[in-house]
Amino acid sequence: MTYCVAIKLNAGLVFLSDSRTNAGLDHISTFRKMMVYEKRGERFLVLLSAGNLSISQSVREILQTQQLEDENGGPPITIWNAKSMFEATRVLGAAVRHVYERDGKALERAGVDFNCSLVFGGQIAGESPRLFQMYSAGNFIEATAETPYFQIGEAKYGKPVLDRVLTPRTPLNEAAKCALVSMDSTLKSNLSVGLPLDLVVYDTDALQCDNIACIDEHNAYFRMVRSTWGDKLRQAFDSIDDPRWDHGNAADSIQPTHSHAKPIKKITDSQTML
Secondary structure, X not given: OOEEEEEEOOOEEEEEEOOEEEOOOOOEEEOOOEEEEXXXXXXXXXXXXXXXXXXXXXXXXXXXXXOEOOOOOOOOEOOOOOOOHHHXXXXXXXXXXXXXXXXXXXXXXXXXXXXXXXXXXXXXXXOOOXXXXXXXXXXXXXXXXXXXXXXXXXXXXXXXXXXXXOOOOOOHHHHHHHHHHXXXXXXXXXXXXXXXXXXXXXXXXXXXXXXXXXXXXXXXXXXXXHHHHHHHHHHHHHHOOOOEOOOEOOOOEOOEOOOOOOOOOOOOOOOOOO
């Protein structure tokens, strides 16, 4: 299993991925799920991958040389000369379909689903940063102001904090902290997601990035985040009153006097009607 999250903000982009891959409890390995492509001053791209490891590795390898025909008769389009992130993402889609056409039938005969989820984002000179999520068929969607992040892999445990914190106006470092809390929640609840983590924080219009970190169990900041988040959650939980079972109008009464909702009926014998 894996967990990757990418966030699009006015200030830039944040990418975070774990590195655990498992095929059963006896086959747990470390493989990085993030690739960074950079031509300084011209383009900065990041690819996150989840799903079948052999498929995603093939896609990543082919992506570097995959070409699309230019409808206007120009040179073939690659991720290195695409004029927009949309064009670059179309190249990625072609790479996914290339792998499917090559390996799909053999995988099907072996009883293996063609399972590949990707997040691709970055900035190409001349446009704003953009972020896309791609599916196994090579089709994709783009992040919007209403949905400023994408998750792939084991997404459910880390989603609540993203929904509560993130907006397009969130500062980059705050979003990076939010992504790390989201990852910590996932690490806590799912042993198939594991360290080390890869983190990239990209500033809008930089067209290059050196804010790239590998985070392992010895990383002091991440250890502080994990400890503080756990302590603050416990404090917040303890600050909420326990429910009262007496009837009344108090906010902490679980059975208020005035309510349209009625408790379920107890069945006390075979003649009780539901």
